[in-house]
Structures are given as structure tokens and as C-alpha cells.
Amino acid sequence: MEGATQHHSSDHEAKDAPDQHAVALTVWDVPPTTAAGERFTVSVGASCPAGCDLAGRELTIIDHNGLRVATVKLGGDVCPGTEALYFARIAVSAPLEAGSHPWEARMAGWETEPPHTSCSFPLMVRVVPTPECVVTVKAVDKETQTPIVGARVVMHPYRAVTGDDGIARVMVARGQYDILVSGSRYLPICVSVDVTTDLISSAELDADRPWTPPDEDHT
Numbered sequence: 257m258e259g260a261t262q263h264h265s266s267d268h269e270a271k272d273a274p275d276q277h278a279v280a281l282t283v284w285d286v287p288p289t290t291a292a293g294e295r296f297t298v299s300v301g302a303s304c305p306a307g308c309d310l311a312g313r314e315l316t317i318i319d320h321n322g323l324r325v326a327t328v329k330l331g332g333d334v335c336p337g338t339e340a341l342y343f344a345r346i347a348v349s350a351p352l353e354a355g356s357h358p359w360e361a362r363m364a365g366w367e368t369e370p371p372h373t374s375c376s377f378p379l380m381v382r383v384v385p386t387p388e389c390v391v392t393v394k395a396v397d398k399e400t401q402t403p404i405v406g407a408r409v410v411m412h413p414y415r416a417v418t419g420d421d422g423i424a425r426v427m428v429a430r431g432q433y434d435i436l437v438s439g440s441r442y443l444p445i446c447v448s449v450d451v452t453t454d455l456i457s458s459a460e461l462d463a464d465r466p467w468t469p470p471d472e473d474h475t
Contacts, residue, residue, distance in 0.1 A: 281377035301343035387427035
């Protein structure tokens, strides 16, 4: 679940009265995909432009059905590299239905001095069927037959990265897939497979040699 993560500033701040502070929410470390029913953890944070202390304030995660699935209190420390982003980690369970599910992080406002507005931040939970098979892919340099480290193996929506041995193991549900293997300085290749059980595949990648302009000296 390629490193890819969500990390944005809130575009959903409520319109605040002149004497209210507008809290901004953010969510990151959301996995690219999650198996149905699987537990996963995301990071949530909140900040006030006036630098107010938000430690202990509650954040809730609301699912696509409008139900509260988790609640967490912000910690007392701010996120490293920021001045006033209070944060917490929160564990939730993915829906049982495959697909993309729009969720939301919310924080209620409060009237104590200084008053703060309520706010929210969207996150997308992408659920894939529960994996049943292991597809093992070995990526090697076609010319030297040496393992390719860090090659990306994608069997949409599943993905993995090869290790020092050039091998990646992708957990997938049964079905038909295109295995796309790509690596830095290599030409990508794609092969179609029908996965009904555990499968072993190899990928020989050609080096992506730099383009050399033709010799223009015809004298």
C-alpha cells in the first residue's frame, strides 16, 4: 500500500466571524489502497493561524455513510518542521465494499475564548478486494541478467517495489491483470496474466540508453 500519500491544506474551512479563529485540518499517510475490512492508520493534524494551543482537541473520522468511525485527541507536540500543527495517528477499518469511498476528518468549533470555527478535510479511501494469491515478479537487466533494485511492479490497483534481489511480491485477488514493470533508466514492459493461484513471473528490462543526436558533420 507506492509511496504515494495524501497531504494537503484544508479547502473546507468554514466562513468565520471577525472575532473567530479558523482552524485548518490536514490528513496524510493515507494508503493508496486498502484491502476490504483491513485496519489502517492515517495521520491527522490541525493548526490555527494565530498559533493557538490545540492539544487535546478532538478530531473525528466520518465515513461515506456519514457515520463516525473513529475519534482521536490531538497530542501535545507539534509536527516536526511546523510551528503549530498539532497531530495524532488514528486507526480505522476499511469498508467491506471495494471501490473509492469519500471520507472526511472533522473538528467541531468551540466558543471559549478565543472562539474557533468548525472545519473538515476530505480523504479518499480506496478499497480493493481481499488478496488471495501471491504474484512473484523478478526484474532483471536484459543484457547483464543482474537484479534491478527498486523497480515498480503494478497490477492495478495493487503494487510493490523490488528489493535487493530484484524480486517483488504482489498480493492480489484472482482475476486478469496487466503486470507493468518499470525502473529508473529502464524501458517499461507489460504482460497480461490470468491469476487463479500463486504465480511466478520474470521481467527482462532493456536499459533506456540516452538519445544520441545523429552526426551532422557531412564534410
